[in-house]
Amino acid sequence: MTNGEFSSSFLSDALVILGAAGIVIPVFARFRITPVIGFILVGVAVGPHGLGLLVPQNPWLGNFTITNDEALEPFAEFGIILLLFTIGLELSFNRLWEMRRLVFGLGALELLIISALLAGFLAATGQYWSGALGLGLALALSSTALVLQISGTQTPVGKAALSMLLFEDIAIVPIIFLLGALAPNAGSEGIDGLVTTLWQGGLVVAVLLVLGRFALPPLFAQAARTKSPELFLSASLLVVIGASLATAATGLSPIVGALIAGLLIAETEYHVEVEHITEPFKGLALGVFLLTVGMEIDLMTIWRNLGPILLAVIGVLALKAIVTGVLLRLMGARRGTATETGLLMASPSETTLIVLTAASQALLIDAETAQFWQIVTAIGLTVTPILARLGRVIGRRVEPVPPLDEVVSEPGRPNVVVVGFGRVGRLVADMLAAHGRPYIGVDGDADIIERARRDGYNATFGDATRAKTLERLGIAQAPAVVLTMDQPVLAQRLVRKLRQDYPELLIIARARDTDHAALLYRSGATHAVPETLESSLQLSEAVLVDLGVAMGPVIASIHEKRDEFRIKLQQDAALEHKPKLRTSTAEG
Numbered sequence: 017m018t019n020g021e022f023s024s025s026f027l028s029d030a031l032v033i034l035g036a037a038g039i040v041i042p043v044f045a046r047f048r049i050t051p052v053i054g055f056i057l058v059g060v061a062v063g064p065h066g067l068g069l070l071v072p073q074n075p076w077l078g079n080f081t082i083t084n085d086e087a088l089e090p091f092a093e094f095g096i097i098l099l100l101f102t103i104g105l106e107l108s109f110n111r112l113w114e115m116r117r118l119v120f121g122l123g124a125l126e127l128l129i130i131s132a133l134l135a136g137f138l139a140a141t142g143q144y145w146s147g148a149l150g151l152g153l154a155l156a157l158s159s160t161a162l163v164l165q166i167s168g169t170q171t172p173v174g175k176a177a178l179s180m181l182l183f184e185d186i187a188i189v190p191i192i193f194l195l196g197a198l199a200p201n202a203g204s205e206g207i208d209g210l211v212t213t214l215w216q217g218g219l220v221v222a223v224l225l226v227l228g229r230f231a232l233p234p235l236f237a238q239a240a241r242t243k244s245p246e247l248f249l250s251a252s253l254l255v256v257i258g259a260s261l262a263t264a265a266t267g268l269s270p271i272v273g274a275l276i277a278g279l280l281i282a283e284t285e286y287h288v289e290v291e292h293i294t295e296p297f298k299g300l301a302l303g304v305f306l307l308t309v310g311m312e313i314d315l316m317t318i319w320r321n322l323g324p325i326l327l328a329v330i331g332v333l334a335l336k337a338i339v340t341g342v343l344l345r346l347m348g349a350r351r352g353t354a355t356e357t358g359l360l361m362a363s364p365s366e367t368t369l370i371v372l373t374a375a376s377q378a379l380l381i382d383a384e385t386a387q388f389w390q391i392v393t394a395i396g397l398t399v400t401p402i403l404a405r406l407g408r409v410i411g412r413r414v415e416p417v418p419p420l421d422e423v424v425s426e427p428g429r430p431n432v433v434v435v436g437f438g439r440v441g442r443l444v445a446d447m448l449a450a451h452g453r454p455y456i457g458v459d460g461d462a463d464i465i466e467r468a469r470r471d472g473y474n475a476t477f478g479d480a481t482r483a484k485t486l487e488r489l490g491i492a493q494a495p496a497v498v499l500t501m502d503q504p505v506l507a508q509r510l511v512r513k514l515r516q517d518y519p520e521l522l523i524i525a526r527a528r529d530t531d532h533a534a535l536l537y538r539s540g541a542t543h544a545v546p547e548t549l550e551s552s553l554q555l556s557e558a559v560l561v562d563l564g565v566a567m568g569p570v571i572a573s574i575h576e577k578r579d580e581f582r583i584k585l586q587q588d589a590a591l592e593h594k595p596k597l598r599t600s601t602a603e604g
Contacts, residue, residue, distance in 0.1 A: 028079050032062050033304060055303045056398045059310020066315075082311065091304040093270070096161050096366065098297060100185070100271040101256045104278015105291045105505075115179050122176070122347055123183025126361075130339050131156035134332070143381075150375035151389060153191050155332050157184050157365035160271075161305060162400045167360060171460045171479075172353045173407075176344055177361055185271055188367055195374045216266040221276060224259055228280030236286040245293060252290045255281065288504045288532050305366065312369070312394045321388065328392045333403070337362040350462060352411035359407030363396035430493040431456040435480045435510065436501030437468050440526060444498050445473055456489055481510060483517070496522040504532050508539050515540025530584065 036058040043054065059082075060066050068081045135152030139145050160181045167174040232255065239251045256277045263273035281287050318325055341358030345351065369390060376386040432448055434441050437457035448455045457475035459465050468475040478485040491497065497514060499507050507525055514523055525541045527533035533544035557574050561567060 029082050032080060032082055033307065036062075036303065036307065055306035056310040056313075056394075059307035060313050060315065061310075062307075063311030063313075065311070065313065082307070093305075096305060097256065097260050097270055097274040098294060100160065100274040101278040102291060102294065104275045105282050105287050109279060109283065115175070115182075118176070118179035118347075119182050122343060123180045126180050126340055126343055127156050127184055127187060129343070130336055133335060133339065143385075147375065147380040147385070150195050150371070150378070150380045153194075154368045154371035154375065155364050155389070155393075156336070157188075157368050157371065158336070158361045159363060159365040159397055159400060160185060161366055162363075162397060163360055166401060166404045172350070172462065173357045173360065176349060176353065176357045180340070180361060184365070184367075185275070188370070191371060195371070195378045195380060212267075217263060217272075220262050220266050221272070224262060224273070224276050225280070228277070229283075232280055233284050236281070236284055236290075240286060240289075248289065249293050252281075252294055285529060285531060288508070288528075288535060291505050292508070292535065309366065309394050309397050312390055313398075314391065317387070318391060318395075325388070325391060325395070328388070329395050332364065332392065333362040333396065351414045352462065355414050356407035356411035359403045359410065360400075362403055363400045364393040366397065368393045430454070430490055430495060431474075433458065433489050433491060433494045433497045435459075435497060435499045437464055437473070437475050438500070438502075440500040440502075441498075442468065442473065444500060445475075458485070458489060481506070481513070491518065491521070494521070496524060499523070499525040502526070502528070504528050504535075508535050511536055511539040511541045
């Protein structure tokens with residue numbers, strides 16, 4: 017291929033990808049359908065099994081098809097790497113340690129039980145035991161890229177799914193080595209290679225953790241001082257790609273390095289800005305990955321084997337949903353959460369395709385069997401959003417939550433909407449009630465809402481990021497919305513959505529610090545209250561007074577320091593006036 021041909025092919029593929037993003041996202045958003053399905057369907061249409069079949073007879077169609085699907089695979093892998101990186105940003109080492117029981121308990125049980133049941137069934141139908149084991153392990157995996165994109169990581173469903181998906185991501189490397197060891201011509205190299213990879217990978221992870229603790233804060237501080245978004249983006253990509261290459265060099269999955277990079281940056285004060293600046297790249301790269309999934313689907317092969325393929329898809333989905341749901345119930349999850357998570361985790365994973373390839377290369381399964389289960393996997397990925405919606409519907413039926421029409425609302429006095437009803441949300445509700453202001457609290461955690469209603473609060477279950485929930489809460493008539501959740505990225509997105517849909521709405525948001533407050537102001541918040549600032553000033557006041565400093569100078573210095581922050585916040589958020597850091601009218 018000449019340089020001109022390569023350039024033309026590359027530009028043609030880029031045109032198809034960007035055209036798909038420009039058409040799929042707005043069209044599917046118009047009908048409130050996840051673009052996941054749209055990208056996969058576009059992949060089917062423009063791939064080698066779709067319009068690509070007509071290119072020899074109609075060369076002009078080459079401008080509207082993907083001519084080299086293998087060239088897209090690095091971009092698809094980069095999308096998954098960025099997704100795991102952003103998941104790491106939403107976590108922290110403390111939270112990960114708190115989840116260890118779920119990750120290595122629930123996650124391990126889920127993978128082992130499902131893979132054993134699938135392997136047993138396949139062996140009973142005539143598949144040789146080593147091939148059945150490889151297929152069982154492959155099909156037991158669930159899609160990190162799609163599941164967490166749908167569920168998030170903060171809801172009960174998201175937390176349960178995250179714990180299982182983290183274990184699966186950790187288990188990928190041992191699974192690949194196990195399949196190599198089971199190959200008919202394998203010697204002791206498989207086990208020796210696994211041991212080598214584990215100790216080298218462990219050493220690299222330890223080095224990354226130490227370097228990250230000391231190197232990342234000054235790196236991002238320097239990038240922040242330049243006030244250059246390009247430099248900040250370059251530093252972020254340098255960290256995630258460097259960590260991914262480091263773990264990949266030892267044989268571990270690059271997504272392990274990406275997750276560690278996200279966790280390390282999450283411990284710095286720059287994690288919100290990093291999340292914000294890498295978001296567009298993650299979305300586009302994930303779209304490329306979904307296109308490659310669609311290209312794997314051969315409609316003619318599906319039609320010729322429609323019965324067996326449908327039975328395989330339904331069987332795998334049903335088995336995984338039932339086992340996952342039962343395990344969650346045994347570990348204390350609510351019926352609704354267990355049902356919704358089971359259905360969401362039922363489909364196979366993008367890494368299923370990797371494990372199937374490894375099993376085929378190890379001669380554990382033949383090429384025809386591998387192609388059959390690749391099609392089953394691609395169909396399973398396609399229906400993941402449908403399973404998620406079905407899970408929400410069935411979950412609410414098996415465990416009804418308090419309906420919104422039971423919410424107390426005084427005639428002619430619309431409610432202040434308090435989003436997030438944990439410790440801070442309850443305190444806001446107490447203050448509103450003390451001054452005779454009606455309110456309605458909303459939270460996506462059913463346990464929090466159940467306790468709040470039992471304690472007499474006017475609260476309801478719901479996802480405040482959904483337009484329908486906001487409408488039913490009476491957001492159009494609400495005098496104000498108070499965002500209290502400790503989820504910086506989600507708060508920023510919700511502020512932007514509320515300001516866009518309700519330009520005159522009073523929006524008061526809880527900010528983690530002044531940097532987060534500036535982001536909230538830029539997103540459209542009326543007031544953003546940085547909780548760490550006021551607590552720090554109060555601590556300073558207490559210690560100075562107790563050390564014998566006169567009260568007058570202390571109060572003056574506190575006001576002076578607060579005013580410095582107000583000026584900085586005004587500049588960072590590009591506000592016309594200095595923002596209030598306290599609700600006192602003295603600080604106008």
